[in-house]
Amino acid sequence: MSFATPLKPYLAVSIQDCGEPLAPINVEGVKLLKPHPYEKLGADYQGRSPYVLRTGVLKRLDQARLTLADIEPSWEILIFDAYRPIAVQQFMVDHTFAEIVARDGLQGQVLTPEQKENIYHQVYQIWAVPSDNPLTPPPHSTGAALDITLLDGLGQPVDMGGEIDELSARSLPNYYQTVEPNSDRQRKEFEQYQRRRELLNTIMESAGFLRHPGEWWHFSQGDQLWAWQYNQRHPDHQKIAYYGRVE
16 A cells, blocks of 8 residues: 555445355346456456446346336447455556556656656546555446446447546546537537436446445445445435445
């Protein structure tokens, strides 16, 4: 864990794990991105599959798939990532740190504490801290979080106006409601991106998921982030997380 580790408010939510097992994602109308993007980068899952979720989360994913079928009958859900062991979380933090170092032309230099802190600040905009503390697990390490997008009727990824894991403001779910277009054509593109992101959010919320405040692709149900968001919306009906770390 870095000296620049941010304290995220959802980590204060209590966990009482319900004990549901992980199960393979085998849902009609839901596709898996293969090869898995982090395995391609060299992440070692030690023989475990990234494409597993808690059984209760899988049932809700199937509900979301049915809602999508009602709205866009030929479209499907594409799973980019699901379960992520702590070691893989650490791998991706380190990988993203190295990417930023290369991007900013800092390779070969001795990084100052201020430079390291700035880089980790960027890294943790996207990646949860790879904490070994069972009270503060990364969302994906609970088996209750997944990164998804949509496939069109031809089986091609729908353009959502940004890439999954993109380190930019475009990752914010409502980015295209806030940025000013330069032309009518661009305005229409921005409106289309926003509609698609809202469609994704609609089908997932209909099944009980909640979207990450800073990532249009990340949804969870039953973990700390989900409980914290739920409690913000329903201050009189507080919940705790019922999915904790799975190792």
